[in-house]
Amino acid sequence: MEKLVSPKITKEIVERFGFKFSKSLGQNFLIDENILCKIVDGAEVSKEDGVIEIGPGIGTLTQFLAERAGKVVAVEIDKKLIPILGETLKDEANVELIHQDVLKTDLHKLVEEKFSGQSVKVIANLPYYVTTPIIMKFLEEKVPVSTIVVMIQKEVADRMQAKPGTKDYGSLSVAVQYYCDPKIITKVPRSVFIPQPNVESTVIRLSVLKEPKVKVKDEDLMFDMVRAAFGKRRKTLLNALTSSGLGFEKEDIKEILKKSNIDEARRGETLSIEEFAELADCAYPYRHKEQKHFML
Numbered sequence: 676m677e678k679l680v681s682p683k684i685t686k687e688i689v690e691r692f693g694f695k696f697s698k699s700l701g702q703n704f705l706i707d708e709n710i711l712c713k714i715v716d717g718a719e720v721s722k723e724d725g726v727i728e729i730g731p732g733i734g735t736l737t738q739f740l741a742e743r744a745g746k747v748v749a750v751e752i753d754k755k756l757i758p759i760l761g762e763t764l765k766d767e768a769n770v771e772l773i774h775q776d777v778l779k780t781d782l783h784k785l786v787e788e789k790f791s792g793q794s795v796k797v798i799a800n801l802p803y804y805v806t807t808p809i810i811m812k813f814l815e816e817k818v819p820v821s822t823i824v825v826m827i828q829k830e831v832a833d834r835m836q837a838k839p840g841t842k843d844y845g846s847l848s849v850a851v852q853y854y855c856d857p858k859i860i861t862k863v864p865r866s867v868f869i870p871q872p873n874v875e876s877t878v879i880r881l882s883v884l885k886e887p888k889v890k891v892k893d894e895d896l897m898f899d900m901v902r903a904a905f906g907k908r909r910k911t912l913l914n915a916l917t918s919s920g921l922g923f924e925k926e927d928i929k930e931i932l933k934k935s936n937i938d939e940a941r942r943g944e945t946l947s948i949e950e951f952a953e954l955a956d957c958a959y960p961y962r963h964k965e966q967k968h969f970m971l
C-alpha cells in the first residue's frame with residue numbers, strides 16, 4: 676500500500692469509500708509527512724516498543740508507527756472506518772485493530788493481553804472533544820505506559836505544561852505534572868489536516884514518571900483540594916477552600932494552612948505540586964475526623 680499521507684490519496688480514499696467526516700468524533704486527518712515524522716521521532720519509537728494508537732482514522736499515522744514499532748494496537752470507535760482500515764493496513768502484519776471506544780476499554784487488560792512485558796507507548800492524533808478524559812484515563816488508572824505523545828489542542832497543551840503563577844496553570848497542570856514530565860514537541864498549523872480544525876494544535880510528549888512526583892497520603896483528597904483552590908481563582912486560598920464544599924470548617928482550613936506553612940491570603944494558582952501535597956497531608960486528619968463523625 677502506498678503512503679496515505681498526502682491530500683490527494685486521503686481524498687481519493689475518502690471519496691471511494693463514501694466516507695463522511697464526523698465533527699462530533701473529532702475527525703481531522705493528517706496529510707503532512709513532516710508532522711508525522713515529528714510525532715514518531717518525538718516518541719523515539721523503536722522495534723522494542725509496543726504502541727497503542729487511539730483513533731487511527733484511515734491509518735495514516737498507523738502506517739508510520741507500523742514501520743518503526745514492534746507492534747501497534749489501534750483502537751477506533753467509528754465502524755465506518757473499519758473496512759477502510761482493513762484495506763489501508765492490510766500489508767501491516769504488526770498492526771492489530773480494535774473497534775471500540777477507548778474510554779470504555781479496559782486498558783490494563785489490553786496492555787497485558789497484547790504487549791506482555793513489552794515497553795508500551797501511547798501515540799495518537801487525539802480527537803479533541805475527549806483529549807483530557809483519554810489522557811487522564813491512562814494516568815489515573817496507572818496504565819503501565821512509559822510515554823504518551825499526542826497531538827492535541829494548543830491551549831490544552833499549554834495548560835498541561837504550565838508552571839505555578841502563570842495564567843495557564845490550573846488543576847490540569849497539577850494533575851498531568853503529578854504523573855508526568857510534559858514537553859512540547861512542536862506547534863502544528865491547521866493546514867496539515869483534512870478537514871481543517873477550528874483550533875491550533877500542538878504535539879506534546881508526556882514522559883510518565885515511575886512514581887508520582889510527590890508522595891501524598893490521600894490522592895483523592897489532594898485533587899479535591901486542587902479543584903477547590905482553582906475553582907475560585909480570584910479568591911484567597913482560605914476563602915476558596917472554605918466555600919468549596921470540601922466539608923471543612925473555616926477554622927479547620929485556617930489551622931491546615933498554618934500547619935502547611937502556606938499563607939492563607941495566597942491564591943491557588945501560586946501553589947506548587949509539593950505545596951498541594953503538603954496541604955492535603957495536613958488536611959488528612961481533619962477529613963478523617965469528618966468521616967469518623969459521619970459514620971457514627
Ligand SMILES: C[S@@+](CC[C@H](N)C(=O)[O-])C[C@H]1O[C@@H](n2cnc3c(N)ncnc32)[C@H](O)[C@@H]1O
Pocket residue numbers: 700701702703704705729730731732733734735736737750751752753756775776777778799800801802803805
Ligand atoms: C483527529 S482524528 C485522527 C485520525 C488519524 N489518526 C490521523 O492522524 O489522520 C481522531 C480519530 O479518533 C477517533 N475517535 C474519536 N473518539 C474516539 C474514541 N472515544 N475511541 C477511539 N477512537 C475515537 C475518530 O473516529 C478519528 O478516527
